[in-house]
Amino acid sequence: MHIVVCIKQVPDSAQIRVHPVTNTIMRQGVPTIINPYDLFAIEEALRLRDKLGGQVTILTMGPPMAEDTLRKALTFGADRAVLLTDRFFAGSDTLATTFALAAAIRKIGDTFGPVDIVFTGKQTIDGDTAQVGPGIAKRLGLTQLTYVSRIADVDGEARTIKVERRAEGGVQELATKMPCLITMLEGTNEIRRGSMNDALRASRAEIVKWSAADAGIEDTAKCGLRGSPTIVKKVFAPSPRATKATMVEPGDATPAEALIAEIFKQQPELESKLMTLARGY
Template sequence: MNIIVCIKQVPDTTQVKIDPKTNTLIREGVESIINPFDMYAIEEGVRLKEKFGGKVIAITMGPPQAEAALREAISLGCDDGILVSDRAFAGSDTLATSYTLAMAVKKIETFDIIICGKQASDGDTAQVGPGIAAHLNIPQVTYVKHIKEADEEAITVERMTEEGSEILRSPLPCLITVVKEINEPRIPSLKGKMKAKKAELTCWKAIDIDCDDERLGLNGSPTQVVRIFTPPPRAQGEILEGDPQETTSKLVEMLKDSIQ
């Protein structure tokens, strides 16, 4: 079974803080990590390979530094890493990104399953996975929390919904996006880390993936950010300190009319 895992390098948003004086992002010391949801995608891909044999290829689109994400993916059990990187991709929105990744996937000869994380933690769009499936015209199942069965022909998966879940069966090749309930990502092995360090990565530029330049980067992105601002803070509230008996009585008095 040949598996492609699409990953993204993101700033660790849990470390991002706002400078209360200037209302701007504090980026110092914020590390780049693999998008947390993609860690589940990698793990699921590696588990499928361990069960069915075959190969897992990690693919990412990003600046040259994103190769660190691919090396980490290899340390976790992926066999190869492909970095799709070109100045022409800069400024891509989800449409251009999914187009570019889909064209790169087409260049990889055979695959059975493409696995993506549910969404990226910096953009939170959840649009690139289904976008790739649409470009390739293959079936998709999003929010997969469990792969129940898989064989050469099809997979049966459980998709998480707001109310519970659904069981779906899709022929291969197909694309799934996974949620964190699907597995617990492993910690790399020392041998894996050593292998990743030495691994030779493939690097593709725009000319390598047979794409239409008009659909790349800013040119291929219908959406455009026109303004960035910090959300307005709420007005300062009333903070009670002191004896718990008194503070709780006061609070109940103030709120009791808002309830019922």
């Protein structure tokens, strides 16, 4: 069983600050982390490998500094890490990203053995699109399994897989064939603490570094900004509302009473609405 897990290095969102004048992201000094949703994909991949044997390859596309993220992923016990890095990839939207990642996954299959399952997280915390997983699946002709909450059964011989998938209003139980792409739902497992051995191995491991050409990409016009059908026309901060919030100053009343008085002053018809609701519809 050869499993590839696509991960992304993202800025720790809690630490992002926006320049008050230029409205640009202040990247300096913002620590980066593995996209938190990707941890569920890594853990699920490692569990499958531990159960069925085989290897787990971690893949990321990003600047050279994304190597830190891969090394971190290796401490959990992944077998190898591939960094796809090239200036041609700069400015990629989701479609251009899936072009590059799909090429790298093909190359991983050629180099390290055929790939049975590709995992991604549900989405990233910086882009939040949830589009890259489905995009990779379509590019590689893999069966697409998004929002998977449980992998019920994998048969390596018959190359079949059964999963539970979070759908609208319920859970779908699906049976399908490998190779497939799974986007793992959050909260479905808990990332392991890697062993000392893995930590040691990770610190010494050689990260495989591929340029676009190394990954077998000939048409660099399909990469980066040039290969992106979407363009970001403007980035801006939302304007404050025209009327400022009415700040409640308690005065003689208690803060709670003053707040309630202001609420019903602004929306008088709310009181009867709330009475109806409070009585239990």
